[in-house]
Amino acid sequence: MTVFIDTNALIDALDDSRPNHQLTKPIMQAIKEQSLKAVVSTQSIVDAAYVCNQLNRMPLSIVRYNIGIITSFIDVCSVNKEDIQAANNSLNPDYEDSVQLSCAVRSGCDIIVSGDKELHKFTDLRVVTVSQLYDSLFKQ
Numbered sequence: 001m002t003v004f005i006d007t008n009a010l011i012d013a014l015d016d017s018r019p020n021h022q023l024t025k026p027i028m029q030a031i032k033e034q035s036l037k038a039v040v041s042t043q044s045i046v047d048a049a050y051v052c053n054q055l056n057r058m059p060l061s062i063v064r065y066n067i068g069i070i071t072s073f074i075d076v077c078s079v080n081k082e083d084i085q086a087a088n089n090s091l092n093p094d095y096e097d098s099v100q101l102s103c104a105v106r107s108g109c110d111i112i113v114s115g116d117k118e119l120h121k122f123t124d125l126r127v128v129t130v131s132q133l134y135d136s137l138f139k140q
Helices: 007-015 021-031 043-055 058-071 083-088 095-106 130-138
Strands: 003-007 037-041 075-077 110-115 126-130
Touching: 003 075, 007 021, 007 043, 007 058, 007 130, 021 130, 037 043, 037 083, 037 095, 043 058, 043 095, 043 126, 075 110, 110 130, 126 130
Parallel strands: 003 037, 003 110, 037 075, 110 126
Antiparallel strands: none
16 A cells, blocks of 8 residues: 655644644654555645745754655655646646645555545545544554
8 A cells, every 4th residue: 555645644744733743653653664655745845844834933954854854764756747737637626736646646656645625526546634544554
């Protein structure tokens, strides 16, 4: 199983003030230990860094450090021309989500971890929240 980490789930992992932060710790550990494969897009990394630093006032040095750790064990998918074209042709009104969905499909992901409640309407991939992924991995 390969999981695509959407931007809001990445922010949950980076920002300890977010409600789902504690749930992301064992998920990230599972990815690090290679019992779960995960992919994150370059777009998510850039957007999460912006949100954590500019909006949540996390020092940039901490943002860089945490992203460095996470990207040491999560695959990173670059946004490419194909993803932009897919977003241009999508019926999804959220352009950024359309780019993310294209990256997830292109990367061979089975599941998308996201807090976006509307995302499932625009993909055949299974969309779960951080809490749902946590429960499926650790509450059996």
